[in-house]
Every structure is written in C-alpha cells, then in structure tokens.
Amino acid sequence: MSLTKVQKRNKIKRRVRANALGTAEKPRLSVYRSNKEIYAQVIDDRAGKTLASASSLKLKSKGNKIEIATNVGKTLAEVASKAGISEVYFDRNGYLYHGRVKALADGAREGGLKF
Secondary structure, eight states, rough: OOOHHHHHHHHHHHHHTTOOOOSSOOOOOEEEESSSOHHHEEETTTTEEEEEETTTOOOOSSSSHHHHHHHHHHHHHHHHHHHOOOOOOEOOOOOOOTHHHHHHHHHHHHHOOOO
C-alpha cells in the first residue's frame, strides 16, 4: 500500500519536528502553505506560544506567489526583530524546500533572521 501525498508530508513532518524544538532563546519558524496563501509563525514550543506571525492574507501586495512568499518572509523578520528574535530553527512542515517555501526562507534571511 502506497502512501498518499498528505501521509508522506505528515511522515516527513514528524521526522523534522523530532529534531527541531523551539525554545525562548531559539524559537521554531513554522511554515504552512495552502493552494492560495502562505503562513509563517515563530513558536516557542516549551511555553506553547506564538511569538510572531505573518501571512499573505494580511499583506496587500500584488504579484505572483513567489513574490508574495518573499514579502511574507520579510514581514515576519521585521515582526520577529521587534519581538527581540534574531535566530530561529526553520521548520518547513513537511514541504519540499522549493518554490514558495524557499522564497519565504530567503525573504526571512533578507529581513535579518538567522537559521
């Protein structure tokens, strides 16, 4: 029996999350990608709190999905720097590091986040 696309992603997600636990000193940057939108949040897993977040829903920018994902990454970096966060673990949430996920990561790096 072969795995479905969602089952494969969940398997990868569990494997990645076993090694990336967000703390107050170095939180986890989690990415969620839907067909239309992209969301990112910086999470302290020990406290169970979201420290910073950004999404393409809140942005009013135009362009293709790659450009919008880059802007979400830059926006998240700005919000995180205001919260005093400079370094994070990158949790791609089971998605391939390609396309919109990579663009978001590059935008966050341009904004000043280190991972």
